[in-house]
Amino acid sequence: MTALLEIDGLTKRFGGVTAVDACSFTVPAGSVTALVGPNGSGKTTAFNLITGYARADAGAVRFDGAAVRRPDPIRLARSGLTRTFQQARIFPDLTLVENMVAALQQPWTSVFTRAVRRPERERALELLDEFGIARLADERAGNLSYGQKKLLEFAAVLMGDPRLVLLDEPTAGVNPVLVDQIEERIRELNARGLTFLVVEHNMNLVMRLCDPVVVLAQGTKLAEGRPDEVRNDPRVLDAYLGG
Amino acid sequence: MTRNGLLRGGAFVAAGIAFPLLFNAAWLVNIGILTLMYAALAVSWNLFSGFTGYITLGQVAFFGLGAYSLGITFEHFGIGSGYNPFYVLPIVGACVAFASLPVAWIALRTRAMTFAIVTLTLLFIVQQLAFNLHSLTHGSSGLMLPTPTTFGVDNYDRPFYYAMLGLVLLALLICWGILRSKLGLMLLSIREDEEKARGLGIRVTGTKLVAWWLHVFVTAMVGGVWAYYLTFIYPESSVDPLVMIGAVLMTFLGGRGTLWGPVVGALVLVPAQQYMLIHLGGSQLYLVGYAAVFMVVLLVLPRGIIPSIRDGVVRTRERQRTRGGAAKAAV
Amino acid sequence: MHQVIQAVILGLLIGGVYALMASGLTLVFGIMRVINVAQGALVILAAYLSYALFSHAHVDPFLSVLIVTPAMFVLGVLVQIVFVRSLRGDDAEELSLLVTWALALGIEGVLSVIFKTTYRATSPSYADKTLTVFGYQVQFVRLMAFVGSAALLLVLSLLLTRTKFGRAVRATVQNPTAATLLGVDANRVQTLSFGLGVSMAAAAGAVYGVIYPFNPGSHYDLISRLLSIVVLGGLGSLGGAVVAALVMGVTEAVVAVEWQPTWASFSYFIVLIVVLLIRPQGIFGVRERAL
Numbered sequence A: 001m002t003a004l005l006e007i008d009g010l011t012k013r014f015g016g017v018t019a020v021d022a023c024s025f026t027v028p029a030g031s032v033t034a035l036v037g038p039n040g041s042g043k044t045t046a047f048n049l050i051t052g053y054a055r056a057d058a059g060a061v062r063f064d065g066a067a068v069r070r071p072d073p074i075r076l077a078r079s080g081l082t083r084t085f086q087q088a089r090i091f092p093d094l095t096l097v098e099n100m101v102a103a104l105q106q107p108w109t110s111v112f113t114r115a116v117r118r119p120e121r122e123r124a125l126e127l128l129d130e131f132g133i134a135r136l137a138d139e140r141a142g143n144l145s146y147g148q149k150k151l152l153e154f155a156a157v158l159m160g161d162p163r164l165v166l167l168d169e170p171t172a173g174v175n176p177v178l179v180d181q182i183e184e185r186i187r188e189l190n191a192r193g194l195t196f197l198v199v200e201h202n203m204n205l206v207m208r209l210c211d212p213v214v215v216l217a218q219g220t221k222l223a224e225g226r227p228d229e230v231r232n233d234p235r236v237l238d239a240y241l242g243g
Numbered sequence B: 001m002t003r004n005g006l007l008r009g010g011a012f013v014a015a016g017i018a019f020p021l022l023f024n025a026a027w028l029v030n031i032g033i034l035t036l037m038y039a040a041l042a043v044s045w046n047l048f049s050g051f052t053g054y055i056t057l058g059q060v061a062f063f064g065l066g067a068y069s070l071g072i073t074f075e076h077f078g079i080g081s082g083y084n085p086f087y088v089l090p091i092v093g094a095c096v097a098f099a100s101l102p103v104a105w106i107a108l109r110t111r112a113m114t115f116a117i118v119t120l121t122l123l124f125i126v127q128q129l130a131f132n133l134h135s136l137t138h139g140s141s142g143l144m145l146p147t148p149t150t151f152g153v154d155n156y157d158r159p160f161y162y163a164m165l166g167l168v169l170l171a172l173l174i175c176w177g178i179l180r181s182k183l184g185l186m187l188l189s190i191r192e193d194e195e196k197a198r199g200l201g202i203r204v205t206g207t208k209l210v211a212w213w214l215h216v217f218v219t220a221m222v223g224g225v226w227a228y229y230l231t232f233i234y235p236e237s238s239v240d241p242l243v244m245i246g247a248v249l250m251t252f253l254g255g256r257g258t259l260w261g262p263v264v265g266a267l268v269l270v271p272a273q274q275y276m277l278i279h280l281g282g283s284q285l286y287l288v289g290y291a292a293v294f295m296v297v298l299l300v301l302p303r304g305i306i307p308s309i310r311d312g313v314v315r316t317r318e319r320q321r322t323r324g325g326a327a328k329a330a331v
Numbered sequence C: 001m002h003q004v005i006q007a008v009i010l011g012l013l014i015g016g017v018y019a020l021m022a023s024g025l026t027l028v029f030g031i032m033r034v035i036n037v038a039q040g041a042l043v044i045l046a047a048y049l050s051y052a053l054f055s056h057a058h059v060d061p062f063l064s065v066l067i068v069t070p071a072m073f074v075l076g077v078l079v080q081i082v083f084v085r086s087l088r089g090d091d092a093e094e095l096s097l098l099v100t101w102a103l104a105l106g107i108e109g110v111l112s113v114i115f116k117t118t119y120r121a122t123s124p125s126y127a128d129k130t131l132t133v134f135g136y137q138v139q140f141v142r143l144m145a146f147v148g149s150a151a152l153l154l155v156l157s158l159l160l161t162r163t164k165f166g167r168a169v170r171a172t173v174q175n176p177t178a179a180t181l182l183g184v185d186a187n188r189v190q191t192l193s194f195g196l197g198v199s200m201a202a203a204a205g206a207v208y209g210v211i212y213p214f215n216p217g218s219h220y221d222l223i224s225r226l227l228s229i230v231v232l233g234g235l236g237s238l239g240g241a242v243v244a245a246l247v248m249g250v251t252e253a254v255v256a257v258e259w260q261p262t263w264a265s266f267s268y269f270i271v272l273i274v275v276l277l278i279r280p281q282g283i284f285g286v287r288e289r290a291l
């Protein structure tokens, strides 16, 4: 399988703490890759480095075969690499549909066109429906429950037809019904060819859904491989149990 | 456009056109002009700061640039008197707006608080330029513009009044258009969470610059009309921090990010300000009065009149709904 | 060359006084994210107080610092409690900018009513005395003002590093939530620091009146400088404010002798814009990022 995303020697220090330490792994095209590790092992920081929200101290990122010299969220999103945040981030004062349409990447020529054109609204409703929140389409997004906000954020990043989606703990703080929903969404989208890199603490979910699995501990990669390989790796058990 | 919106707009235009025809005392029309001037400034301030969340305190620098640009154009290009200068205004506005883009780009690289301060610095920079570029501006001795002789004596103020009215309407129209367009959607998402907006691929800087260009475009034209009306401008009056704070205050009073808020704010505050100026002006006490009004607005009504009313309406409706529900449940 | 060095000396001396004023501003920002636009007006207020003490009670302006500073500390505490503390919500920062601007207008208004708008200057007998050091001329009052400012800045830094209050302040600057969890009374720290920031303005203001003539409107000139100093240094950075103040003093003084005095402060603004082009967060600032 070809790699869609290649991380090589990624490093980030915050003062004395090395949050991500010479970390290398790849996300094969068409996979649902998991990035797991104990709290504070640098998963979110790695996401921030890859998507250009923080500047790496060292290391290289390749997306779709091309080196990403200075990762910039805007450019990456427009070239098909997008992410969600650990704490769901949506635009609370906009409606759900507006949230969705805002996530469509627009050319300059359309800035003076109508905010929400009919086909855009239809596309948004279709996606919202898949996520089971279409009936709330014209609600203020700020009124949603936390789990619904996560669904909305996930749905919105799909508006721009990305090729790789980075999900930061998509099921954390979400009720079990919605967790199933999210799992099903990921499966279905993946079947349609979308690649995922998922940070997730729910190990059952990871084992069911993801392949390969990358394990981080204290910023470095501990293991990388098929779920069952990783599960039986003694170092991984140590990292989780020991601390 | 909703029916209510049409009604509101229509009523404003009708009242605006009728005012000088009904009250033709020069001092009243003069207050009308000032009110419209502040309304135009407040609406265009809101157009940038209200929609992006970036507070600019440098708007009046572009008011001054517009004023001086028109004055200097008069001196060097003989654009004539009468109505001609009004036709030159859009060119002046567009030029000032384009010229402001590089500075705006630098300022927009900084975040909220720094941005406010940097723009405030722009205000002082332009004032200094007005003092120092003697050959263009005549420095502190001020710049004279020709007095239009064709307007007659009786209704001399009217063309200026209608020009200001036109600019208020233009600014409102731009805001209204933005609120309905993709640009508005992008600006609002930037105001709510700029980092998230970047992650979605919204070109935040370019989007903010479009809003910036539009706000400077209107502001500079307002400055031009004001200069032509006064026929005499000097650095302290054309780049006046008090005008800046006035426009901001009016927007806060009426409601930031709303269409009509800044207009409401101007309609309330400018007459009040003029009243204080007339009654307290000689003793400098008007500054104290002004500061007091300012404090009250910020501490008591920080969200503004229109949002407060809107909330009130929503709350009453909800209360009625729950009461209705309770009544039904009781039956 | 002689002229340039002379200008540099002059610039450093003036920069020291501005450093004192700006340090109060940046300290307050670091702790409560409030930009006190009234800092300039407070400097002018202190200048008038010292002027009044000098002309009515013949108190030496440098001694009057000891009276003016505590009085203005109390004023600062009151201002914080009445105006600043009540601002809540997500745009409290922006609102504070406007509230303190209103405060500045109020102070300007009151001063104009009491003292009228004519320019004043506090001129003690030694106002015109100059010293000559290695052939360079140094005005005595400016030297005194610089030494006094430097001493007060030293006291401030000792206060911040050596005392319990200072530790609470620094903890609040670094991480307000954590500081509160550790038992720091955030309200108290904020109120006292605001008072402290105003006293910096007060101390500098008392001597400002000896160096420059002033009127109630002078605060605009001051605040434009002070704000650009704290932005150049990096908002919230004390060391940055001091360096930026010295940069401003020297730039202005050198441009004034080598080119034209009228372009002096303009040239400093250009320095500011160029620095922001390269480092939007200022010389010593940290990048603000909302993640």
Ligand SMILES: Nc1ncnc2c1ncn2[C@@H]1O[C@H](COP(=O)(O)OP(=O)(O)OP(=O)(O)O)[C@@H](O)[C@H]1O
Pocket (backbone or CB within 6 Å): A014, A017, A018, A019, A037, A038, A039, A040, A041, A042, A043, A044, A045, A046, A086
């Ligand atoms: N902006 C920052 N400044 C200083 N330290 C940071 C910063 N961001 C992260 N860290 C530190 O870097 C380390 C890794 O943090 P990170 O958030 O990446 O972990 P994580 O794997 O996402 O944890 P979790 O599972 O809790 O989300 C932690 O020790 C954290 O304290």
Ligand SMILES: [Mg+2]
Pocket (backbone or CB within 6 Å): A043, A044, A045, A086
């Ligand atoms: Mg994390």
